[in-house]
Amino acid sequence: MKRKHDGKQLPPKQRATSKNIRYLHNYSTLPSRITFYWFTGLLRLGYWHPLEEEDLGELPEEEKTSTQLKRFQAVYEIERDTNPGSTFSLWRCLFKTIWQSLLVGGLFRLLADFSGFIAPLGIKAIVEYTEQNYTLFPPSTNGTDLTGGSLENLTISQLISNGYVMALIVLVASFLQSTFSQCSTFLVNSEGIHMKLALQVSATAKHVFNLHFLTFTLQAC
Numbered sequence: 405m406k407r408k409h410d411g412k413q414l415p416p417k418q419r420a421t422s423k424n425i426r427y428l429h430n431y432s433t434l435p436s437r438i439t440f441y442w443f444t445g446l447l448r449l450g451y452w453h454p455l456e457e458e459d460l461g462e463l464p465e466e467e468k469t470s471t472q473l474k475r476f477q478a479v480y481e482i483e484r485d486t487n488p489g490s491t492f493s494l495w496r497c498l499f500k501t502i503w504q505s506l507l508v509g510g511l512f513r514l515l516a517d518f519s520g521f522i523a524p525l526g527i528k529a530i531v532e533y534t535e536q537n538y539t540l541f542p543p544s545t546n547g548t549d550l551t552g553g554s555l556e557n558l559t560i561s562q563l564i565s566n567g568y569v570m571a572l573i574v575l576v577a578s579f580l581q582s583t584f585s586q587c588s589t590f591l592v593n594s595e596g597i598h599m600k601l602a603l604q605v606s607a608t609a610k611h612v613f614n615l616h617f618l619t620f621t622l623q624a625c
């Protein structure tokens with residue numbers, strides 16, 4: 405039984421060629437990308453019905469194996485022409501093909517690790533805050549707080565020493581850590597899959613070409 409499209413608007417260049425593209429990561433807004441909101445349509449469909457192959461839709465042109473093969477072959481041919489008659493590193497070809505995505509993924513991973521330090525430090529501040537029996541801000545005496553400063557001139561250090569404020573900071577940091585970590589994993593894994601397919605197709609195509617050449621030579625003999 406055919407199912408209706410979930411109603412998501414496709415970009416014009418893809419809308420003209422296909423009406424069943426569900427992988428919308430490359431055409432989504434930045435908030436939708438980092439939170440993977442573009443994927444909720446397929447999740448919603450899978451919640452109501454068991455997913456079938458037709459529900460996955462078609463791949464965008466830039467995600468197809470042929471496109472990834474062209475990316476890899478372009479770098480491969482440049483390296484081959486740059487080093488004629490000598491061996492060159494296949495790892496270098498792979499790195500030059502996906503180094504931008506690896507750099508962004510590494511940056512997201514670094515931000516995720518930095519965000520992970522905020523939670524334990526914040527919990528320490530919250531525990532210290534509760535031990536001093538503060539209400540919302542430190543109690544004041546004659547218009548001043550316990551540190552002798554005026555409440556009208558609240559400093560950043562005094563603000564983040566408040567347990568309620570620090571609890572909010574820990575919550576936001578936990579969300580950012582999860583978001584950055586998921587983005588890093590997605591970028592690295594997707595590019596790894598792209599290059600794996602490109603290498604497999606390239607090796608298979610070369611093997612088939614050699615096999616056809618050998619068959620033609622034997623027939624000629």
